[in-house]
Amino acid sequence: MTTKSLIARNNDLANTEKQLEILSNGIFMNGELPTFANKIKETNQFPLRPKKLEILQINLGYMCNQVCAHCHVDAGPDRKEIMTLTTMQQCIKVVKNTGAHTLDLTGGAPEMNPNFRWFVEEASNAGIKDFIVRSNLTIIRANKKYHDLPEFFKKHNIHVVSSMPHWTRGKTDKQRGNGVFDKSIKALQMLNEVGYGTKGSSLKLDLVYNPSGAFLPGDQKALEQDFKKSLNDEFKITFNNLFSITNLPISRFLDYLIASENYEDYMVSLVDAYNHKAIENVMCTNTISIGWDGWLYDCDFNQMLNLKVDSKIKHIVDYNEEVLQNRDIIINQHCYGCTAGAGSSCQGEVA
Amino acid sequence: MTLNEKIMAKPYYDASDLRNFGKITEWSEDLGNKFFDYYGKVFEEGALTAREKSLIALAVSHTEQCPYCIDAYTKDGLQRGITKEEMMEAIHVGAAIKSGATLVHGVQMMNKVNKLEM
Numbered sequence: 001m002t003t004k005s006l007i008a009r010n011n012d013l014a015n016t017e018k019q020l021e022i023l024s025n026g027i028f029m030n031g032e033l034p035t036f037a038n039k040i041k042e043t044n045q046f047p048l049r050p051k052k053l054e055i056l057q058i059n060l061g062y063m064c065n066q067v068c069a070h071c072h073v074d075a076g077p078d079r080k081e082i083m084t085l086t087t088m089q090q091c092i093k094v095v096k097n098t099g100a101h102t103l104d105l106t107g108g109a110p111e112m113n114p115n116f117r118w119f120v121e122e123a124s125n126a127g128i129k130d131f132i133v134r135s136n137l138t139i140i141r142a143n144k145k146y147h148d149l150p151e152f153f154k155k156h157n158i159h160v161v162s163s164m165p166h167w168t169r170g171k172t173d174k175q176r177g178n179g180v181f182d183k184s185i186k187a188l189q190m191l192n193e194v195g196y197g198t199k200g201s202s203l204k205l206d207l208v209y210n211p212s213g214a215f216l217p218g219d220q221k222a223l224e225q226d227f228k229k230s231l232n233d234e235f236k237i238t239f240n241n242l243f244s245i246t247n248l249p250i251s252r253f254l255d256y257l258i259a260s261e262n263y264e265d266y267m268v269s270l271v272d273a274y275n276h277k278a279i280e281n282v283m284c285t286n287t288i289s290i291g292w293d294g295w296l297y298d299c300d301f302n303q304m305l306n307l308k309v310d311s312k313i314k315h316i317v318d319y320n321e322e323v324l325q326n327r328d329i330i331i332n333q334h335c336y337g338c339t340a341g342a343g344s345s346c347q348g349e350v351a
Numbered sequence: 352m353t354l355n356e357k358i359m360a361k362p363y364y365d366a367s368d369l370r371n372f373g374k375i376t377e378w379s380e381d382l383g384n385k386f387f388d389y390y391g392k393v394f395e396e397g398a399l400t401a402r403e404k405s406l407i408a409l410a411v412s413h414t415e416q417c418p419y420c421i422d423a424y425t426k427d428g429l430q431r432g433i434t435k436e437e438m439m440e441a442i443h444v445g446a447a448i449k450s451g452a453t454l455v456h457g458v459q460m461m462n463k464v465n466k467l468e469m
Contacts, residue, residue: 168434211429218430222402226432268370 003067005076006252013255014074016306023249023333027264033271036335043276047328053321054286055102057300057346058091059083060110060119061292065142068163068176070210070253072304075108082112083292088119090294090316095126099321100288102130104346106300109139111146124156132159134208134346137187138180150194159204160196161243161346162188165212167230175212188237197239208348210245214262216269216340220244220349243348246270248301248337270336278343281350284329290316298329300346305334369419402431409438410445 006014013019027033040046061082064075083091095103103123110116110133124131133153140149153160164184165175172181188205192198197205207227211217224242231237247253249266257263284298288309294316297303308314311327343350352360376383394404405427412420428438 166432171434209432213429215426215429218432219401222400223432226402272370 003076005067005074005078006255007074008076008078011255013251013258016304019250019254019305020332022254022258022263027267028333033267036331036333039271039274039336040276040279040331043279045276045279048279048282048285048331049328050325051285053098053100053288053325055104055283055288055346056095056098056100056290057104057106057287058290059292059300059303060088060105060107060113060116062108063112064108064136065112065139066109066136066177066180068252069256070175070212070247072248072251072253072301073108074251074304079108081292082114083294085115085118087292087294087316088115088122090319091290092119092122092126094290094316094319095123095128097321098128101128102132103128104132104134104287106134106346109136111135111139111149117152120152120156120158124158130159131157132161134161134163137162137164137184138176140187140190141183147190150190150196153191154194154196154203157203159206160191161206161208162191163210164188164207164227165210167227167234171212185235185237188231188239189235192237197237199238205239206241206243207239208243208245210247214257214260214266216273217244217246217344220342241348243346244342244344245346245348246337246340246344248334250301250334251304267333267336270340273340274336275339275341275343275351278339278341278351281343281345282335282338283345283347283350284338287346288324296324301334301337302330305332307332364418366418366422369423372419402433405431406433406437406441410441413442414445414449 024035028035037046040048059073062073062075062079063077063082064071064073064079065077067076105120107113113119120131120133135149135153140146152158162184163176164172166172169181172184173179176184188197191205194203195201196203209217209223209227217223220242223244227242228239231239249257249263249270254263257266284302287299289297289300289303291297291303295303296309296311296314296316296319297307298309302308307330309324309327310330311324312318313320313323338344338350341351373387376387394401394408397404399407405424408420409424409428412424425438
């Protein structure tokens with residue numbers, strides 16, 4: 001199991017231009033597979049344009065207590081990119097005036113940002129309808145100072161969305177690191193104890209499933225049933241919904257695909273599973289992603305590829321929703337990950 | 352290149368052929384389409400779950416020793432969250448039937464011996 005980010009390992013793929021070069025060459029260059037732009041042109045869906053803004057997703061930093069094998073952020077303890085208080089204050093200003101109904105905090109482990117609690121308190125005062133924190137679960141057990149996070153989340157009526165790749169220890173630890181499964185189980189039990197994901201409670205706890213290898217996720221409902229049964233039978237854990245998310249071929253997952261000689265087959269699977277209905281609801285059409293340093297992106301994946309929005313407004317300091325909404329969304333071959341099968345987004349299936 | 356290497360370089364089975372399975376309809380459209388309609392219907396959720404059907408398909412893929420089917424239903428199983436332990440058990444079910452089918456013919460051998468021997 002790797003314990004360092006691509007950046008710390010000086011891996012070629014830490015360079016986003018190198019990733020984009022790989023995604024544009026090879027089987028897409030020689031015409032064996034259609035580029036994403038050509039694919040969506042077949043159904044007159046090019047250029048891809050935003051619809052009504054529903055979600056503001058804010059990345060509070062790339063630091064994380066875990067180094068997951070598939071991480072598209074290349075997050076880890078060695079990443080020092082953390083949102084400053086000044087940028088947070090600029091975000092709060094935007095949150096107070098946005099037309100979006102959902103605020104989605106992500107990372108890294110967003111809780112590791114030293115001003116995380118201040119930010120949550122300020123943002124929850126803005127009265128946003130659905131306030132999501134993407135928690136990796138183990139952070140709750142990582143250090144004493146995080147043990148009260150379930151209570152803190154409850155106090156601010158946070159909607160907790162947590163990663164859990166499988167209901168078995170082996171598959172979970174292989175993707176996320178040794179011991180992650182047991183810590184995650186304990187953290188889920190702590191969340192249940194304060195009322196998260198339990199019957200009759202309004203405190204929402206959703207889990208995110210993403211495949212632990214070079215294959216696509218299966219049917220979300222069927223997987224949810226299997227997760228619910230196994231977690232309840234074995235650990236008395238309950239939760240609300242399972243979001244099934246496809247791994248996009250960027251960053252550490254791209255590195256894994258290439259190293260394991262699965263890259264071409266995986267891209268073929270994604271292209272073969274292309275669903276033109278999924279593209280109508282891909283998350284870049286209803287989301288704006290804000291990076292730790294305030295730059296704006298169409299989605300979290302474009303953020304990790306350093307593809308800033310194609311708009312006059314590119315940074316949170318100049319934020320203007322109306323101007324931003326009038327833009328073309330930047331696409332590349334990684335976008336096939338969001339349109340395969342039933343589609344994929346930070347909220348799970350889309351078609 | 353040795354003869355053996357030449358033979359190995361042109362294998363009878365090519366994993367990428369599976370992608371072109373659908374092309375069999377090109378030379379017999381009506382029958383091909385009927386087969387794929389039937390195939391699709393068989394694997395839908397029914398009295399058996401799609402998950403159970405996937406495990407049956409994996410076991411039969413092995414008893415039929417079809418490399419395309421093994422690739423396809425191993426991946427299908429992973430996508431459905433089926434564990435490797437479940438997959439291996441399913442294959443043992445196929446193997447048990449295969450060996451049972453061999454051994455039960457032993458009764459025929461025994462009958463024949465008993466008939467022929469004085």
